Amino acid sequence: MNKSLAAILFVGLLAQPLTAAAPPYTSEAPIAYMKDLSSGAVLYDKGGETRIPPASMAKMMTAHVAFRLIQKGDLKLDTKFTVRPETWKQWHGPAAGSTMFLSAGEQVSVENLLHGIVTLSGNDACVVLAEGIAGTEQAFVALMNDEAKRLGLKNSHFGTSNGWPDEGVTYVTAEDLALLAEATIEETPDLYKRFYATRSFTWGKTMGGSDIAQSNRNPILGKIAGADGLKTGHTQEAGYGFTGSAEQDGRRLVMVVAGLTSFNGRVAESVRFMDWGFKAWKAQPLFKKGQTVETAEVQLGSATSVPLVAPRDMAVTLPRTASGNISVKVAYTGPIKAPIAKGQKVAELIVSTPDTPPQVLPLVAGEEVSEAGVFGRLWNGLKSFFG
Numbered sequence: 001m002n003k004s005l006a007a008i009l010f011v012g013l014l015a016q017p018l019t020a021a022a023p024p025y026t027s028e029a030p031i032a033y034m035k036d037l038s039s040g041a042v043l044y045d046k047g048g049e050t051r052i053p054p055a056s057m058a059k060m061m062t063a064h065v066a067f068r069l070i071q072k073g074d075l076k077l078d079t080k081f082t083v084r085p086e087t088w089k090q091w092h093g094p095a096a097g098s099t100m101f102l103s104a105g106e107q108v109s110v111e112n113l114l115h116g117i118v119t120l121s122g123n124d125a126c127v128v129l130a131e132g133i134a135g136t137e138q139a140f141v142a143l144m145n146d147e148a149k150r151l152g153l154k155n156s157h158f159g160t161s162n163g164w165p166d167e168g169v170t171y172v173t174a175e176d177l178a179l180l181a182e183a184t185i186e187e188t189p190d191l192y193k194r195f196y197a198t199r200s201f202t203w204g205k206t207m208g209g210s211d212i213a214q215s216n217r218n219p220i221l222g223k224i225a226g227a228d229g230l231k232t233g234h235t236q237e238a239g240y241g242f243t244g245s246a247e248q249d250g251r252r253l254v255m256v257v258a259g260l261t262s263f264n265g266r267v268a269e270s271v272r273f274m275d276w277g278f279k280a281w282k283a284q285p286l287f288k289k290g291q292t293v294e295t296a297e298v299q300l301g302s303a304t305s306v307p308l309v310a311p312r313d314m315a316v317t318l319p320r321t322a323s324g325n326i327s328v329k330v331a332y333t334g335p336i337k338a339p340i341a342k343g344q345k346v347a348e349l350i351v352s353t354p355d356t357p358p359q360v361l362p363l364v365a366g367e368e369v370s371e372a373g374v375f376g377r378l379w380n381g382l383k384s385f386f387g
Helices: 055-071 085-090 110-118 123-134 137-151 174-187 189-195 263-279 374-385
Strands: 005-013 031-036 041-046 080-082 107-109 200-205 211-215 227-235 239-248 251-260 281-287 292-299 305-309 314-319 327-334 345-353 356-365
Touching: 031 174, 031 263, 041 263, 041 314, 041 356, 055 110, 055 123, 055 137, 055 174, 055 189, 055 227, 055 239, 080 110, 080 123, 085 123, 107 110, 110 123, 110 189, 110 200, 123 137, 137 174, 174 189, 174 227, 174 239, 174 251, 189 227, 227 263, 239 263, 251 263, 263 281, 281 345, 292 327, 292 345, 305 345, 314 345, 314 356
Parallel strands: none
Antiparallel strands: 005 327, 031 041, 031 251, 080 107, 200 211, 227 239, 239 251, 281 314, 292 305, 305 356, 327 345, 345 356
16 A cells, blocks of 8 residues: 655756845834735744734635625625614714724614724624624624634634723634735735725714714825735724735735834834735746646545646746856655546745745646445556556
């Protein structure tokens, strides 16, 4: 019987090293993290694994859980939830922080509540949505923590739906916030585009009966080309933070800053940081979507091998001034046991450069391989025996 082993196939190993060092950057934020989703490269990491209070950046998880329920058909955008008087009493007025200006007894659609959460950062909108979906806020928080486990957020825990200070029960890391943003962008792209780039939203009335319009607090919208998300946060304990994303020429960056001391400081640092990410780094294409990178041996399958293909256009992120070549290899645990579904992730493309951590990209099966029957196993065994 074949033993399972880690197989590493060198697609290309070239002796010429890159000649440019990683571009220098000094962040004004105590916590700063940036990842290029197009390549998987971490471009900057200052305290990325430090536990921090997220403040309203926790609302990204509330929206993400709702997006996934909508995508699965378990929640509809036009479903309406009623604002409980007790919820309204707790989450209105200056002491309740940012608000959507909901009214007691009001019926509000899921779509409008999501605008209230994402665009207006409404603490009231989060609790109304949470109660509408799960019955109680704490039951919804359990869904948030289940989703955090599914996503592999190894240093995050949620105690509320809106990030309100709770004596340290709720905590995240910049690295985990970036992973959460990545999941929302890649798993629910249509809903991400529908809600996160909205510049302003109008809901509620003033005492005089006028509509209340509020602007999105996202500090890079309109200042960085391609900016389309995500979420700010601020409490006295957390300081000013922001998780943001933008896409330019096929490159999508996610950034996190936290612990800044002022609103204006958050704006300035967020714009400067994202601008550096695009201008100081470049993408070097590697493989086109659907291109076969390698083949892998299959065990107990209807075929003895499966092509490993790129699930999307793949590139490596390099310093803008870099020249030379890179090391590229494929790694998987094999032989890969059948059955294998087409599009299933079965291997990784590992790209190495002298000045960046390894950039790891997924490779998927280019074909379906079913499990072989008894005669198929005998035939494949004979073919292997005779070479």
